[in-house]
Each structure stands twice: as C-alpha cells, then as structure tokens.
Amino acid sequence: MRHLAQAISLILGVPWFFLIDWLLIFKTGLNQSQIQYFSFVMPILHIACPMIYMVWAIKERIISDFDITKRRERFSIMLVMVTVWGLSTVLASLYGNATLLNLSRAITMVFLTVFVITFFWKISLHMTVNTSGAILLNTLFHGAYLPVLVVIPLIFWSRLYLKKHTPLQLLAGCGISAGVMLAALYVSY
DSSP: OHHHHHHHHHHTSTHHHHHHHHHHHHSSOOOHHHHHHHHHHHHIIIIIHHHHHHHHHHHTTSSSSTTOOSGGGHHHHHHHHHHHHHHHHHHHHHHSOHHHHHHHHHHHHHHHHHHHHHTTSOOOHHHHHHHHHHHHHHHHTTTTTGGGGGHHHHHHHHHHHTTSSOHHHHHHHHHHHHHHHHHHHHHHO
C-alpha cells in the first residue's frame, strides 16, 4: 500500500502544474502569438523556477526534503510560488486576455492565501494544487470533467497514509483552496 500511496502522491504532485499550464495556455482563447509567448514563459515561471529553487534549497539545506514536511521550511518555496504566479498575472494583464488574467489572479490568490496560512499552520500543498487544478479543469470545460474530482480523495488518502499531514491539514488544503478559487472565479465571471 505504501508504494501505491507514494505513486499517487508523486503523480498528483508536480505533474498537475503541467496540466494547469496547458489549460491556461490552450483553453483561455489566446491567439497564436499569445500561445507561443505563454508556452515559453509559463512553464519557466510555474515549473522550472520553483523546481530549480527546490533543488538549490535542498542542496543548501534550506529545505530538508521534496515534500517540505517542516512548516518553517515552506515559507521560501511559497514565496517563490506567490512571486512567479504574481509575475505571471502581471504578464497575463500585459500580453494575455481577460480569461487568462482572471484565472491567473484566482490561482495567485490561492497561493497567497496558503502562504499567509503557512505562517501559522501547516496546510497540505498537494490538496491545494489538486483541488485548484480540478476546479480549473472543470471551469474551463464547463463541468465536463467532474470525475476528475476523484483525485481529491485519492491525494487525501495518500498524504494521510504517508503520514505527511493530519486530516485537518488535508481538509484545510482542500476547503480553503476550493473556497478561494471558487470565490475568485465567481468575482471574475
């Protein structure tokens, strides 16, 4: 069971950022030149920058492991995430369209909220990313992928089984990110 939980945790971790970027680039009505621009910029900002930072931070012993199990070690990576998504939102306002801008704002608000909460309490980043990704997917496809919501209890079980979080930390990661994402989308649309 442990290998299954680890596989779920791995698959439903960083790969979600690829899906989120794909959705933002190809499902927001961007024109061809915008697609080319954001196909280059977004993966660098959303995936490469945080991963390069993580590798560097582990090497420098700022972060002890890729799961960032210690709450106090989460501040720096969360600051990186808020910064890259904030920059992405600025670029969306300059070079994107209203849909991309609104979705970028929503995701930035989720990361900013989790960043602030991290000062006081450990919250599940896996639940945050999976919940936000599932909501984004269903928003852009008008609810056509509701079965994807099954990833939420799967990642909940995985992180709980691996003893990475308490049930309350997992529920908070899901509930807070869903609340912020849905509120931001409601205001935007």
